[in-house]
Amino acid sequence: xxxxxxxxxxxxxxxxxxxxxxxxxxxxxxxxxxxxxxxxxxxxxxxxxxxxxxxxxxxxxxxxxxxxxxxxxxxxxxxxxxxxxxxxxxxxxxxxxxxxxxxxxxxxxxxxxxxxxxxxxxxxxxxxxxxxxxxxxxxxxxxxxxxxxxxxxxxxxxxxxxxxxxxxxxxxxxxxxxxxxxxxxxxxxxxxxxxxxxxxxxxxxxxxxxxxxxxxxxxxxxxxxxxxxxxxxxxxxxxxxxxxxxxxxxxxxxxxxxxxxxxxxxxxxxxxxxxxxxxxxxxxxxxxxxxxxxxxxxxxxxxxxxxxxxxxxxxxxxxxxxxxxxxxxxxxxxxxxxxxxxxxxxxxxxxxxxxxxxxxxxxxxxxxxxxxxxxxxxxxxxxxxxxxxxxxxxxxxxxxxxxxxxxxxxxxxxxxxxxxxxxxxxxxx
Numbered sequence: 001x002x003x004x005x006x007x008x009x010x011x012x013x014x015x016x017x018x019x020x021x022x023x024x025x026x027x028x029x030x031x032x033x034x035x036x037x038x039x040x041x042x043x044x045x046x047x048x049x050x051x052x053x054x055x056x057x058x059x060x061x062x063x064x065x066x067x068x069x070x071x072x073x074x075x076x077x078x079x080x081x082x083x084x085x086x087x088x089x090x091x092x093x094x095x096x097x098x099x100x101x102x103x104x105x106x107x108x109x110x111x112x113x114x115x116x117x118x119x120x121x122x123x124x125x126x127x128x129x130x131x132x133x134x135x136x137x138x139x140x141x142x143x144x145x146x147x148x149x150x151x152x153x154x155x156x157x158x159x160x161x162x163x164x165x166x167x168x169x170x171x172x173x174x175x176x177x178x179x180x181x182x183x184x185x186x187x188x189x190x191x192x193x194x195x196x197x198x199x200x201x202x203x204x205x206x207x208x209x210x211x212x213x214x215x216x217x218x219x220x221x222x223x224x225x226x227x228x229x230x231x232x233x234x235x236x237x238x239x240x241x242x243x244x245x246x247x248x249x250x251x252x253x254x255x256x257x258x259x260x261x262x263x264x265x266x267x268x269x270x271x272x273x274x275x276x277x278x279x280x281x282x283x284x285x286x287x288x289x290x291x292x293x294x295x296x297x298x299x300x301x302x303x304x305x306x307x308x309x310x311x312x313x314x315x316x317x318x319x320x321x322x323x324x325x326x327x328x329x330x331x332x333x334x335x336x337x338x339x340x341x342x343x344x345x346x347x348x349x350x351x352x353x354x355x356x357x358x359x360x361x362x363x364x365x366x367x368x369x370x371x372x373x374x375x376x377x378x379x380x381x382x383x384x385x386x387x388x389x390x391x392x393x394x395x396x397x398x399x400x401x402x403x404x405x406x407x408x409x410x411x412x413x414x415x416x417x418x419x420x421x422x423x424x425x426x427x428x429x
Contacts, residue, residue: 001385003262003313003417004306004352005359006345007063009056010322010366011337012378012397016330024321024333024368025379025396032345033381033395036358040383041390042403046375047364047410053183053373057272059363060317062410064264066253066280074165074179074247075272079153081250082271082278085143090157093165093206095243097152099125102218102240108189112173114150114238121226122146125238128224133216138209145271150238153271156209162202165246167210168195173372174244181245183372194243210243217241255281256313260418265311267302269319283311299343307351317363318344325366333368357384357421359413360395380405380413385421 013023020027047054048068057078058068080086080094099122101110126146135142139160146152156163167176170192174181194210196203218240221227227237256264264282266273277284287302299318306314318340324333345360352358360383365376379400381392390404407416 001353001355001357002311003357003359004348005063005313005315005361006348007060007315007317007361007363008321008337008340009317009319009363010325010373011333012362012365012376013325013330013333014365014367014369014376016368019330019334023397024330024337026394026398028334028337028341030338030341030345030395032341032349033360034393035349036345036360036383037381037392037395037399038389040358040381040387040392041405042379042381042392042395042400043405043407044377044397044400044403045361045380045407045410045413046377048375050375052180053375054364055181055373056270056317056322056363057276059410060268060273060315061276063361063363063413064256064276064280064315065259065411065414066276067411071251071253071279072179073250075181075245076153076165077247077250078272078275079270080155080247080275082274082276083145083153085145085153085155087157090159091161091163092155092157093163093246093248094153094155095210095246097154097244098171098242099146099150099152099221099238100240100242101236101238102191104222107191109172109191109240109242110189110236112171112242114236116235117149117238121230122149122238124226125221125224126152128220129217129241132220133213135209135213138205138212140209142213147271148269152241154213154243156206156213161205163209163248164196164198164200164203164206165248166197166200166203167207167246168192168197169242169244169246170194170210170214171242171244176245179245179247183374191240191242206246210246214241214243250275250279253279257281260414262312264313264315265309266315266317267306268315268317270317273317282315287316296339296343299340300347303344303347303351307348322366325368326371328368328371330368352384355385357382357387357417359383359417361410361413378410380407380410382413382417382421387421
């Protein structure tokens with residue numbers, strides 16, 4: 001028997017008027033998911049708690065049974081670790097960054113996440129920054145990785161200077177609250193400065209470095225041919241960097257095998273997920289990043305690799321539904337869910353064995369009306385083996401709210417399976 005955990009990124013939502021006052025999951029045509037539902041039980045779970053909005057990394061951590069309130073070090077740290085950007089023997093601080101669109105005349109951001117950037121354009125912008133920003137006066141070096149349309153990871157490191165993650169975000173959409181990035185509603189579209197959040201010299205120095213880096217990089221981006229051509233074509237430039245979620249050394253985490261006596265393989269798009277895999281002793285494979293134009297061949301091939309993996313537990317994070325949620329495109333979100341069902345899940349249910357267990361859930365909700373992640377509960381389905389159907393007929397928020405799966409939090413999924421479904425015995429082979 002094997003276990004398969006499928007994470008539909010941001011698929012959970014709220015009722016939407018143009019969908020007949022239903023959620024995208026409710027109106028989606030998902031015959032493969034419906035087949036699994038008839039063999040399982042559902043419920044709604046809190047991903048972290050009612051006061052902490054999950055990101056994909058903290059949500060994945062919770063779904064794998066690790067409490068983010070104990071172990072989460074911040075997105076910047078995880079992404080720095082996941083890219084291998086943390087040099088040994090150095091003091092460091094890591095940030096997540098976005099390439100944003102800035103209107104210099106108005107002094108406002110048109111978008112905090114630049115849209116429409118091709119990867120070669122993004123890499124050209126990142127290369128220009130890497131080659132021309134100079135932090136010599138701070139005795140600090142940096143590494144920059146750009147990926148995923150507008151995202152990036154930036155690590156500052158030094159042999160001589162202490163650095164700190166306890167500085168404010170310049171990303172106006174998220175406020176720094178300890179290790180957490182808390183979404184800000186109705187924010188003013190003006191760029192923010194980075195400030196120290198304590199009186200320590202290393203925090204003040206780090207804030208100065210961030211502000212200087214932003215100033216230098218924005219001048220470089222404004223004069224880059226990629227942005228000049230975008231403006232000429234009537235497109236928004238990617239001409240401003242915003243920082244969030246600075247972090248440092250993570251806590252040691254117990255290995256997944258030590259907790260449950262079973263092996264784990266993870267498949268995902270995010271460097272932060274790779275870091276989680278390293279910290280908990282799992283194998284990790286980078287899968288192709290999915291945008292609104294979901295790739296049929298990728299999903300078909302991903303299922304083949306996923307099913308053939310020899311690990312006891314296989315975890316895959318599929319990005320598709322999240323972006324339409326951020327863009328308030330409910331119908332596109334429906335299409336993304338249906339696409340995954342047709343080209344990934346339909347093949348999975350043909351290939352799994354009768355006693356295999358399949359878990360389907362979300363790392364967080366991304367309600368279209370909000371265009372950001374929320375603390376809303378998400379549906380979780382556990383199907384297969386000897387599990388009896390609880391009356392559920394479809395994988396969605398309403399059916400899950402009436403389901404009989406006795407789990408309230410994401411961190412309890414695996415402990416419940418091991419204790420109640422497998423009766424505390426290692427029956428995986």
